[in-house]
Amino acid sequence: MMARPRAGTAWASKVRQEGPRELAARVARRTYRRLDAGRLEFPLLEEDVADSAAVSAPTPVPVTGALRVGWLVTPPGLGSGGHTTLFRMVEAMEAAGHRCVVVLYDRHHGDPVTQASVIREGWPDMRAEIRGVDEGFADLDACVATSWPTAHVLARRATRLHRFYFIQDFEPFFHSRGADYELAAETYRFGFTHIALGHMVQDRLLHEVGASSHMVPFSCDTATYRLENLRAREGVVFYARPGNPRRGYELGLRTLRELHRRRPEQTIHLFGDDAGDTDFPVVRHGRLTPAELNALYNSVAAGLALSFTNISLVAEEMLAAGAIPVVNSSPDARADLDSPHVAWAAPSPGALADAFCRVLDHPDPAGRVVHAAGSVRADNWARPGRELVEIVEAATAGGLAGGPRGSMPTLEGAEGRSGS
Template sequence: MSAVRELSGAGGKLVSRAGRAARVLRQEGPIGLARRGVRAAYRSLGAAVLDEPLLNADIADPTALDLQVPAERPSRDRPMEVGWVTTPPAAGSGGHTTLLRMVEATERAGHHCTLFLYDRYGGDLAQQEAVIRQWWPGVRATVRSVEDGISGVDACVASSWESAHVLATRGTEAMRRLYFIQDFEPYFYPRGSLYSLAEDTYRFGFRCIALGAMVARLLRSEIGIEPDVTEFGCDTTVYRLLDPRPRTGVVLYAKPDVPRRGYWLARMALERFHRAHPEADIHYYGETVADLPFPATQHGRLTPVELNELYNSCRVGLAMSFTNISLVPEEMLAAGVVAVANDEPDARAILTNDHVRWAAPNPACLAEALGQAYERPSGDEAAIAASVSQVGWTRAQADVVRILEEEVYGG
């Protein structure tokens, strides 16, 4: 009888699971059912460990660092050898694009650069270099893996909190060490392990270069260090007005897996906007997203030239960022697009532009701002484009080169 009861119980569980699967299939379709299966497998296999972006051996202790610098400074007659530690760039990555602009400027100043790639998952270096050569053809730097050592440089620049740990643990030769900080990266995470490990990097003693006033303010108030500060730019040679054409679109940079980009709020806002303006074309670029509750054209990853073409067909853009200001709103403005952005005091202080529509970060307010901008276009795209500084990235590039030379050669 016991065996019969066990078989009966097992059969009941199978029937129950089959019933739940059928219900999910009816309500969410095959994709929804597959997602639930993947989620269950993710949990049962302990795959969360793959979200740890560093190997344990690459985590530095700021209280125990004893990093050496060269005993003598080289002559200014000799070009610098500068290393840059970074994760392998994905095609079109904005943060990597900004970093590689600094690499190009350093090379134009007559110095030699090496990119040291850190891949936690052991990807193929040749393929990673091919992405760099295709998407950033102006970069001439040698590409190496950190597995071969961080060596042979006068100075090395960390480009993220992960790469700062790697520079501290693997860059043990005598060299000058700097840190190009595009965002206050602890804010990428809830309070916990990753938050603390990111915050620790600002205590390594590297010379810090903050991109923008928000990062500089937080480094002072949260960490107690005084960084060098440079400013954002916008590549107005790429993002610009094209020949006049009808503007019927609304555009979003979609990054569902990056919480600071506010995708969930943006999607709900666009759903509300679509109900009020079903005639408006909605465009997604960045990531391709399944099961949208409204029609949208999904462009995936675009080159800067292709993105500028898309912007020139759009009337309004939704630009979300909950940490440092994104590059996206100024690129939209430079192409004549009114930018709707989530309201943040630091963002307002950096992006002082009358053509930005600031909205409280909730679906209703964002949708209302989108609707107002769409219904009452200025009709003067030239004025919108002209509101963006034409300086581009030249100030930031000049600052970074000057700081590198000062650090290596001396003041």
């Protein structure tokens, strides 16, 4: 009878057969499932999950003049694009004379002092008070949910104030079809006043769940991202987001691998999150400040800006700096940036690499750079901020028609509103 191999010998054999990285990954996956660690990623405490059939929605008292507006957010990391857009809206409300309060919701109960310091460091122009959600909403006239988890919290914890929902993407698409998908879709039935960023979000709200909304347009940070280099450019850049499926990280790596095979002389730059080794040469920049990123965009010929839901702000920021963005073509991605200066392509490595090659082979690269940079929206987020202020002021004063279940709403009584 053959003796069973000792544990150490069996382990060594598995390492030889599978390789240490693959074996470690398999062990990690098994441990993850055994401990049900996925529930730690669920963004809500169970008591904060709301049910649209039971959400209380009393009509709040109209308020005019200077408002006290809360913005219910999850704690950001430095450089978060979604928080950057959101905090621009906060600054617009502050510039219009309203007091703003950033209300932090963290189901893991992180250190609020540290979280507040990150916000102060990353967004120094925003003056809003910062507090934890347990400090409540009693002194506020209105509060704005900013993601599907915070919409659930707002529905459960605050009922007697004006409630808004600033929607930057159709967030059910962040999940596979299942319970979390429906929890995200459920938030559009809570009866809040919806403010959609761009046509894609407004159209998806209406056609997927029958929810109407008020739209504010996209814009571009032209104070930071601008054309500074008319000389020859070399190389391409990719924003690496391996933990964010809608930004297509794996497809991006396959595309860049194919581009390197075709054009090995082109330098490939990666910035963002470091997800490990690649089998082709890259220059890793890690996290960059906006100014550093603008300098990088000004040095390269093109950049990869994949987006499988709403268009990434990265694409137009690249354009502003003269780097031609290569983007997967889809109705959602094109709804708010249908630009002839974007290199649109089917979402496959070969098609995207073809688009890169067309950019690199353009007969007039200097002229194309100038036209591309001149095509971006030049209001520097002033217009969406102004329109959001108008919506909030009108709704809190009781002069905004329509609702999330009705026909497309319109502003009424815009003339003579207090606080505008």
